[in-house]
Amino acid sequence: MAAVLHAISLGLVLFATWLLLSGFFEPLLITFGVATCVIVVWIARRMDLVDHEGHPIHLGPRIFVYWLWLIGEIVKSNIDVAKRIIDPRLPIKPTLFWTKASQQSELGQVIYANSITLTPGTISVRVADGSVLVHALSAESAAGIAQGDMDRRVSALKCGGPD
Amino acid sequence: MIGIVVDIVSWVLILTGSAFAIIGGVGMIRLPDFYTRMHGAGITDTLGAGLILAGLAVQAGFTLATVKLLLILVFLLYTSPTSSYALANSAYTGGLQPWLGKKEDGSSKSS
């Protein structure tokens, strides 16, 4: 049941993308578009890609709230890193440290590691055994990750149980 | 009247984005080692690209072009952390040690 739901949702997303990218609205071309989407969904199912990891619809609207918060964080840390780069004294103090990723599922850990990388000033270098190896540009950005606010917010997304 | 406001907003967005892009490029030259340079590239990838594309979207108004610009931004924001992670991970497993300031301490947990 869940698999069918995922396939239908993927098909709808693909068709919306097709419509927006092509801008064609004649019946014949729309038929071709629908046929293309059906073929792509069929291939994706054969490749075993249509599951809760490849197409995480169960996250629902929570992910959009998280994205808004993440964009705010990205802007803040961008300004901080940009100031450090144009400062003539170059006030950086790189550190490399392991931090805990408390998410239960692999999907949650991927979201957490990618969020760390998207925020300038911190990069996830390696994910293993429920922790992330982070390279931070300065002591402040390292403290921001170690404090664990982002970790809690990603955990609150409830990306599913261990798998 | 509306046209002037739209022009000013997109001017500000595009020029700020361009400034962030150049700062990121300067960072790629100035910063001392590979891992720190990745932070410089991260600036151009996120805020530089985001602001320039947002400025273009404001200029385009409610058209299909705006949707395409947003799609470009979404693709960039999905792919850039993935390739950054692959790059950092392969550098780390390839044995490239990060520059950690003056003092020599092995703060990295051995894996």
Add this chain to the structure above:
Amino acid sequence: MFVAATLAILITMALALTRALLGPTIYDRVLAVNAFGTKTVLLIAVLGFLTGRPDFLDISLVYALINFIGTIAVLKFLKFGDLGTPGSENSEADD
């Protein structure tokens, strides 16, 4: 305004190209080429507006995806010396 953005992007591309030429490690070069590709995506989009041809956005969209695949392919080639190797999770954890 679009001319200013084009110039800024070109300057950034020149800086990235400088880093690609300077090196010193192969990873610096891959990073620089990746950043260069991202800037190319932006440049194509801005050029589309500069010349009044929004069709350029499709090219830019495709370039964004190809740039990503290109970077991953180069990294995989660096790691395995071969693009056909099925890179399993175990091989990553071992070395």
